[in-house]
Structures are given as structure tokens and as C-alpha cells.
Amino acid sequence: MATLFIGVWDNANEVLFGAPIQETTITVSGTSAQSSAVSGSNKEMRRVRLFSDTDCFVTWGSDPTALNNGAAGMPMGAENPEVIGIEAGHLIAVIERS
Numbered sequence: 001m002a003t004l005f006i007g008v009w010d011n012a013n014e015v016l017f018g019a020p021i022q023e024t025t026i027t028v029s030g031t032s033a034q035s036s037a038v039s040g041s042n043k044e045m046r047r048v049r050l051f052s053d054t055d056c057f058v059t060w061g062s063d064p065t066a067l068n069n070g071a072a073g074m075p076m077g078a079e080n081p082e083v084i085g086i087e088a089g090h091l092i093a094v095i096e097r098s
Helices: none
Strands: 002-009 022-028 045-052 056-061 074-076 082-087 091-096
Touching (some): 002 091, 045 056, 045 091
Antiparallel strands (some): 002 045, 045 082, 056 074, 056 091
């Protein structure tokens, strides 16, 4: 089973220090799946580390849907972590790249 691993850090500017304040996973398949909301309030900015064990497309927002044709989402290669800035309360969506 393919998985997107998500770690969220508070007050991280350029480097992720210390333990994440939230960790979760999403099963990656041929259908778009959403994470739980990124913790925090009042549109606080969070640093999120994404790590997938399969090629996929990832997007985020208040109600995101990832598409496997790249029309909605950034491509991620398997085993290549990405760090993004995201507002607290937003969700992350992922779909397997075909």
C-alpha cells in the first residue's frame, strides 16, 4: 500500500527543528484522498514535510482534490521529500501518478 507521510512543524522558518506538532498519513491510490486539517488556528503558517513512497500529485487548500493528470497538484517523486508552507486548517490531497 502506497502512503504519503505528513509532518507539521510550528514556527519553522527555513529549517525544521525539533519534533513535529502533528503527524499523519494518507493512503495513496488512484482516487484523490484528503488528510485531516493541519493543526492550528487563525491562518497560522505551518511548515509541512511531505514524503511519499510512490509517485503522486499533491495539492492543498480548504477542500482540495488532486488530479492524476497534473491539472491540480504538484508532482512528487517517490522517496523525494518536499517541504511546503501551508495555512493551519487546510487539508492536503494526494493521488497516485499514472
